[in-house]
Amino acid sequence: MELDTVAAALRESWGADTCSPEDVAAWHPGNPARGQCATTAVVMHDYFGGSLVMGEVLVNGARVDFHWWNRLPDGREVDLTIGQFGPHESVVGGTEVERPTGPTRLDAQYALLAARVKARLAESPPT
Template sequence: MQAFEEHLRSAWSAESSGKWSAENPASGQCSVTALVVQDLFGGEILKTETPAGSHFYNRIGGRRWDFTLSQFGRPILFDDTPSSRQEALADTTPAQYEALKARLGTSIP
């Protein structure tokens, strides 16, 4: 997963989140990332409420995977509230989702 995480970090861009910046590339990437990670690895989409709103991430094989945790300046408390693709899709756009898939070089159905 470490190689995937590095590839993912290089795939994030302003096209996959309007909050992206070179200083904080994970900013605003949580929902689109959770969707693409589920496409590739299965599992569940979870969420946690933060002062900035809902934060999305994944559980795969019983383990929490939060590839966008680095966007926060300090640790967060995880609620691990079950979420859904629909809820994560409502937090991003189809264009952002397609942009991240394309930059990752995946052909996800």
């Protein structure tokens, strides 16, 4: 599977219903990546493996959230949701973290996003 193909399917699959609950109020079609980082990173991990990376989101020097992205097996870092942040927000750090193995608060959002991506990829002609 090509990275660009999966990335496009992810972007087309984002919605308020796949957003992290604390970001739903800030999510809108003009910023579809808002609140999608954790679920997107885990779906990317499903397709490409590698590592999950977590950094801190800062506003005025104070941590307000965490941000997730991927480090692929070849060492490339892929962050499909970095565009969600405004000029007042910065992402710092980046520590590899284990993929969650038990229930999480984002299970429903992940399941929905993974299913949408799978369906979109099934509709796409092979490259």
